[in-house]
Amino acid sequence: MYLGIEIGGTKLQLGVGTGEEPRLIALERRDIDAARGAAGIREQILEAGRLLLDRHDVQRIGIGFGGPVFGDRGLVQTSHQISGWDQFPLADWCREQFGKPAALGNDCDVAALAEACFGAGRDSQSLFYVTVGTGIGGGFVQNRRIHGTNRPAAAEIGHLRPGLDCTDPHDTIESRAAGPAIAATVQKILAESATSPDHADLLARCGGNASQLTTRHIAEAANAGNSLAIQAYQQAARVLGWGLAQVTTLLAPEVIVVGGGVSLAGDEVFFNPLRSAMAEYVFRPLRDSAAIVPAALGEEVVVHGAVALARESNR
DSSP states (O other): OEEEEEEOSSEEEEEEEOSSSSOEEEEEEEEOOGGGHHHHHHHHHHHHHHHHHHHSOOOEEEEEESSOEEGGGTEEOOOSSSTTOTTBOHHHHHHHHHSSOEEEEEHHHHHHHHHHHTSTTTTOSEEEEEEESSSEEEEEEETTEETTTTSSOOOOGGGOOSSTTOOSTTOSHHHHHSHHHHHHHHHHHHHHSOOOHHHHHHHHHTTTOGGGOOHHHHHHHHHTTOHHHHHHHHHHHHHHHHHHHHHHHHHOOSEEEEESGGGGGOIIIIIHHHHHHHHHHSOGGGTTSSEEEEOSSGGGHHHHHHHHHHHHTTO
């Protein structure tokens, strides 16, 4: 048995699994209080972790952390959401507290490992994973091994700058294609366009307040045929598709797995425009070499990946 821990900015999940299948034997979830910082999260890990270890014969621990890490050293670099994690030796801390060997990875990297071992890429030797939600993150796995665990960062597709004119470090794929960017695009369209049925439809979905529009509202409108919402999704998909073309040209993964809330808009609104954009920009010999598919493991993907990391680190 293996214990997988997901540490995010808003939620903490701990699950026990065998590492052989996409099924958790037990799962504990806690909401994170950002005001309590990293120390508060560690208290929650101790409470939930001891509960699970008392009930299950856990051999090793894997951790998926929501921020940059030095995986090979078990060291958190920092968290962009929660204070108190800077240069924290998280793997060593887990070993000391629980008496079990521990391995650490970035949350997107271990999610990629989960999809490679148990999910949409389980039949492939190489997989690139991208999550598209509030932000955009990536991970690359080859032969069930995470790439770049000894580097400060790797596979960070969200931080690619889409074009030579993007000299501002904040002008990235993430800033143009993540959920907040899609919402901002629609809000701008609403502010600049003449009133229309599609305009009225979007405002009705957010109670008349455009600042309250979410990507869920926009995705629902796009799937219902709203042209303004479709336009915003297509714009984001084109930027992300450009990024995936660069990834494919460099790494030639067999499969690209896309997860996160934005991807839930489905094939017509999101995946088909994404595939078209990738095909337009990729190196021609690789044009049909990588399938772009939805993620398979849902909200527990990082926990599954942390379990897989614990298992793979024992080999």
